[in-house]
Amino acid sequence: MPGDSLDVNLNTKAKKQNTYQAIVIGSGISGGWAAKELCEKGLSVLMLERGRNFEHIKDYKTAPLDPWEFKYRGKTTSEQRKNYPVIHRGWAAAEAVMDYWANEKDCPYTEEKPFTWWRSYQMGGRSILWGRQSYRWSNIDFEANLKDGWAIDWPIRYNDIAHWYDYVESFAGISGSLEGLPQLPDGKFLPPMDLNIVEKEVAARIKKKFNGNRHLIIGRVANLTAPLPGRTQCQFRNRCWEGCMFGGYFSTQSSTLPAAMATGNLTVRPFSIVTKILYDKETRKAKGVEILDAATNQTYEYYADVVFLNASALNSAWVLFNSATDIWPGGLGSSSGELGHNVMDHHYNLGASGTMEGYEDRYYYGRRANGFYIPRFANLFEDKRDYRRGFGYQGAASRQNWSRDVAEMNIGANFKEAITEPGPWKIGATGFGETLPYHENNISLDPNVKDKWGLPVLRMDAELKENELKMRKDIVREIKEMLEAAGVKNIDTWDNGHAMGHGIHEMGTARMGRDPKSSVLNGNNQVWDCLNVYVTDGACMTSSACQNPSLTYMALTARAAHHAVNELKKGNI
Numbered sequence: 052m053p054g055d056s057l058d059v060n061l062n063t064k065a066k067k068q069n070t071y072q073a074i075v076i077g078s079g080i081s082g083g084w085a086a087k088e089l090c091e092k093g094l095s096v097l098m099l100e101r102g103r104n105f106e107h108i109k110d111y112k113t114a115p116l117d118p119w120e121f122k123y124r125g126k127t128t129s130e131q132r133k134n135y136p137v138i139h140r141g142w143a144a145a146e147a148v149m150d151y152w153a154n155e156k157d158c159p160y161t162e163e164k165p166f167t168w169w170r171s172y173q174m175g176g177r178s179i180l181w182g183r184q185s186y187r188w189s190n191i192d193f194e195a196n197l198k199d200g201w202a203i204d205w206p207i208r209y210n211d212i213a214h215w216y217d218y219v220e221s222f223a224g225i226s227g228s229l230e231g232l233p234q235l236p237d238g239k240f241l242p243p244m245d246l247n248i249v250e251k252e253v254a255a256r257i258k259k260k261f262n263g264n265r266h267l268i269i270g271r272v273a274n275l276t277a278p279l280p281g282r283t284q285c286q287f288r289n290r291c292w293e294g295c296m297f298g299g300y301f302s303t304q305s306s307t308l309p310a311a312m313a314t315g316n317l318t319v320r321p322f323s324i325v326t327k328i329l330y331d332k333e334t335r336k337a338k339g340v341e342i343l344d345a346a347t348n349q350t351y352e353y354y355a356d357v358v359f360l361n362a363s364a365l366n367s368a369w370v371l372f373n374s375a376t377d378i379w380p381g382g383l384g385s386s387s388g389e390l391g392h393n394v395m396d397h398h399y400n401l402g403a404s405g406t407m408e409g410y411e412d413r414y415y416y417g418r419r420a421n422g423f424y425i426p427r428f429a430n431l432f433e434d435k436r437d438y439r440r441g442f443g444y445q446g447a448a449s450r451q452n453w454s455r456d457v458a459e460m461n462i463g464a465n466f467k468e469a470i471t472e473p474g475p476w477k478i479g480a481t482g483f484g485e486t487l488p489y490h491e492n493n494i495s496l497d498p499n500v501k502d503k504w505g506l507p508v509l510r511m512d513a514e515l516k517e518n519e520l521k522m523r524k525d526i527v528r529e530i531k532e533m534l535e536a537a538g539v540k541n542i543d544t545w546d547n548g549h550a551m552g553h554g555i556h557e558m559g560t561a562r563m564g565r566d567p568k569s570s571v572l573n574g575n576n577q578v579w580d581c582l583n584v585y586v587t588d589g590a591c592m593t594s595s596a597c598q599n600p601s602l603t604y605m606a607l608t609a610r611a612a613h614h615a616v617n618e619l620k621k622g623n624i
Contacts, residue, residue, distance in 0.1 A: 066354060071097040071318070073615075074340055074355040076325045076370065079176025081588040081604045082361035083303030083311075084219070088612035089359070090316040094619075097353055098311075099323040101345060101362075102153070102172030105179070107304035111294030113147040121146050140167050141553060147293045151180060157503035165550035166511035168365065168557075174321060175303040176363065177555070180292045183273040183300050184424070184445065185225045186598035187216050187236040191431070196594050199439055202393065202488040205593045206565045206574030209236065215606035222310075223301040223605065224279050226421075227271030235426040235598070241276045243269045247415045249407045249448040249476045250423050256537040257425075265428050265533065270445065272421045273301035273602075281309060287417030300420070322346045324504065328358055328383055328584060330375035336583045336624065337383075343504055357583045357615050357624060361608070364394075364589030365494055368560035369509055371571075372496050375581075384561060384571040384578045384586075391495055393488040393559035394513040395595040398549040401523055403530045404479025405542035407448065414450065414473060422447035425480065425533075427597055429525060438521040439487060443597050444530060446480025478539055482526035485597040487518055488559055492551070513551040523549075556600055558592035576611040583624040585611045 072094040075085045086098045118125065127135075127144045138144045138152050153170035160168060171177045190209040197204040213236070220239040228243040246254060246269050254267035274285040275298075282298030282305055291300050298305035311317040322345040329352065331338045339354035360367045368391050374383035384390050422445055428434060429441035451474030492513035500508045515523075527544045534542050564570020567579035572591055578584040587608040589600060618624045 066352075069352060070339075070354040071095045072355060072619075073097070073357045073359065074099065074353060075359045075361060076340065077176065077361035077363065077366075077588065078174050078303055078308075078319070079361065079363060079588070080178045080181070080303065080601050081608045082176070082359070083178060083307035084605050084608040085359040085361055085585075085587065085612055086311040086317055087307040088609050089616070090311040090314040092612070092616045093316065094616065095316050095318075096311070097318045097320060097355065099325055099340070099342060099353075100172075100174050100176075100319065100321045101324045102321065103174065104319070104321040105174040105304070107294075107298070107309070108296050111296060114290060114293040114296055137167060138169060140550070143169050147290075148180065151292075158508075159500060159502060160508045161497045161500050161510045163510055163512035164514045166513060167550045167553040168511070169552070169555055170363070174319070175308070178302040179294055179304065181555075181601060182599070183291065183420070184599040185220075185223070185227075185271050185273045185602040186424075187238055188596050188598060188603055189234050189236050191234050192594065192596040192598075195440065195596075196488075201439065202490075203562070203564045203566070203569050203593060206563050206570075211574075212603070212606050212610060215610040216602065219602065219605040219609055223273055223306060224275045224282070225271055225273055225602070226276040228269050230266060230268055232266065232426055234431055238271070240271070244272070244274075244276060244419055244421050245269065246423060247448055248410055248413045249478055252410075253407070253448065253478060253534075253537040253539070254423070257533050260533075260536040264432075264434075265425065267423050267425050270421045270424045274420050275299050282306070285420055287419055289418035289420045291420055324506070325362070325370055326350075326373060326506065328360070328370060328374040328581075329354075330378065330383060330581060332378065335581065337581050343506070345504065348504065356619055357585070359608075359612070359615075360584060360586045360590075361588045364557040364560050364592075365509060367586055367588055367590040368494060369496070371561060371578075371586075373507075379580070383584070384580055386580050387568055387570055389490070389562060389569065390571050391560055392490045392493045393562050394492040394494060394511075394551065395486045395488055395556075395558040395592065396513075396551050397483045397554035397556045397595060397597065397599075398486055398515055398519050398523065399481055399483045399554055400549050401527055401544075401546035402444065402446070402479060402481040403527065403534055403542055403544040404477060405534055405539035407476040407478055407539055410476055419447075423480075429522075429529070436522075436525065438518045438525075440485035440518075440522070441597055442482050442484035442522060442526050444480040444482050446478065448476060448478035450474055450476055478534070480530050480534075482523075482530060483554070483597055483599075484519060484522045484526055486515065486551075486595050488562070488594055489513075489516060492559075494560060511551070515549060515551065556589070556595070558589040558595050558600060561586050561590040562593045563591050564593065575614045576607060577624075582618075583615075585615055587611045
């Protein structure tokens with residue numbers, strides 16, 4: 052009938068308008084890289100972000116403000132403390148960035164065991180807020196599971212990814228020093244930032260005390276120490292997480308998004324909650340995605356030849372759980388029984404600090420947006436412990452400022468005079484330990500709790516186990532010993548415990564592997580059950596190492612995008 056013909060024509064036209072060569076789900080660190088790489092290789096790309104649009108420079112509302120211009124002087128309100136209980140579990144709650152965090156009432160989750168999940172639903176995701184520490188993994192890390200006989204083997208080794216580390220470092224701009232350490236490969240670095248006088252002295256004493264087997268180096272950080280095209284160097288304001296007007300650090304907004312937009316191949320759609328990947332039973336491929344418009348509650352479908360899933364480790368699993376359930380009840384990629392399992396994080400919230408006497412005639416310039424790093428030394432080479440894997444430290448030395456407590460002069464002219472001079476030197480470090488991939492550490496859908504849009508939420512069931520708890524004792528003991536060896540006085544140690552997720556380095560849930568019976572993804576980050584779906588965010592990780600993981604996500608994403616384009620050209624996906 053004529054009416055039926057009109058409907059068919061309208062549907063065909065709508066589908067054509069909603070068709071791209073690639074869809075990228077998520078706009079954070081890995082999503083931005085996926086969009087850039089696919090666009091630069093000539094594909095038309097739709098990037099879907101579940102949160103609001105967020106523009107470089109224009110939307111960094113607080114970045115130009117002086118501290119006294121903040122209404123609450125940097126603190127959060129009682130209303131915010133009530134509405135954002137998860138964010139207030141740690142250091143993430145600050146006046147400047149409260150509207151960068153996801154609305155916890157709209158987007159709840161449930162905790163079988165304590166789990167701190169800090170989310171940022173806006174264009175760029177957590178690439179605005181991240182700590183920017185950027186370290187390569189070594190073969191020691193990629194071989195660890197195999198050598199320990201733990202979990203499953205990585206399907207790749209350092210040589211498979213080394214070129215891609217070079218590639219992403221050169222574009223992102225990573226500053227760092229060349230050290231020649233086998234456990235922490237050097238990279239394509241911009242000039243390093245400087246250690247201050249106390250850090251240099253402590254580094255020298257640690258190196259001497261431990262016969263050159265332990266190293267305190269400047270952090271390798273995604274802050275520019277020399278200009279790159281369209282970006283200028285770090286201004287040492289140390290207010291990065293508010294957004295940098297200078298593009299002085301790597302984020303989606305400052306780096307990958309402008310590059311993707313420059314190709315003319317990118318379409319960005321904010322307020323787009325991807326509810327499922329559309330799976331075609333006939334072709335055994337994904338044909339696109341279904342989204343729920345977060346503002347209008349309308350449902351739309353978009354189509355593409357390849358889908359990159361970069362919604363972050365936990366949300367990427369959520370999308371897979373909800374996809375192709377008529378074929379796999381556990382969701383797309385669940386045939387191995389590993390989807391949602393092997394949740395990892397880096398455990399921290401422990402360390403030591405003390406006072407370094409002397410050096411009162413020395414100071415430093417600016418507010419360096421970086422600190423020092425002590426690379427892993429435990430369970431390496433001749434060092435053997437009663438637990439698996441190891442840990443590193445991040446820290447800094449600085450002089451106390453006017454806000455210190457001067458108990459003897461807490462009023463009057465003497466007090467005012469005292470706080471015009473810097474206080475004593477303090478130095479401290481926090482440990483970051485590897486968490487093993489345990490099958491029983493998992494996430495799943497909670498059928499009894501729904502979010503603002505009526506969608507099921509995630510239920511978290513993950514915790515540290517005996518291996519990590521043993522390691523934590525060593526982390527505190529070792530940093531105390533190193534500081535003592537360096538002449539640091541009045542040392543305090545702490546261990547405040549660690550709930551999974553608090554390290555903001557969620558990994559696992561859709562691990563890579565060599566066998567579809569024991570992994571969700573193959574060595575090219577493709578879902579075994581649906582080869583035109585790639586997952587390159589933290590979900591893909593097979594182990595966690597102890598180094599910050601974001602640089603590895605970038606490298607894996609660039610590598611996978613290159614593979615996807617070649618496979619499309621060959622007609623393999």
